[in-house]
């Protein structure tokens with residue numbers, strides 16, 4: 001049922017020209033994951049070059065690093081997550097999507113969340129955080145990551161946790177205690193523990209993170 005509803009939204013996105021990003025996209029990037037089994041929606045920023053070519057979110061270097069952290073936490077990208085971005089078309093030169101572009105695409109994002117009705121939402125990176133939560137100099141991603149917040153989408157409240165975007169972690173390779181990578185590991189394990197732990201044994205068979 002969810003698949004059918006999402007297919008209607010996907011068709012609208014395929015034909016969408018509501019913002020300037022339609023002109024420069026190769027492929028519209030709708031989502032990844034199994035909508036019937038996903039209990040968590042992960043929201044990233046925007047498609048990059050590889051995603052624009054493939055039509056799938058988080059498949060470039062940042063996506064590969066995210067996959068490693070998910071595997072470490074015991075979260076299945078294929079079954080546990082439904083992955084989307086704040087905009088469905090690639091901004092030129094990988095710039096941050098503008099507010100008008102995000103606003104134009106917001107109806108699709110909200111519709112996807114409304115159809116999935118997840119148990120929780122992961123806000124991946126500062127752009128996703130700012131889309132749903134008011135931020136200022138005291139409420140930065142560094143301060144808010146790792147905290148459970150409540151966000152409202154179409155009148156429905158969801159628990160949400162902000163994590164660092166993996167592209168930030170590509171530039172910060174340390175796994176020292178308190179480093180961004182270590183905090184990412186901690187946050188994803190917390191999400192697994194809170195929402196997915198009963199599916200499989202928490203922290204079982206966690207592979208070591210490779211240096212991507």
Ligand code: SF4
Pocket residue numbers: 013016017018019020021022028087088089101104105
């Ligand atoms: S980014 Fe969203 S609103 Fe803009 S053209 Fe693509 S689908 Fe439409």
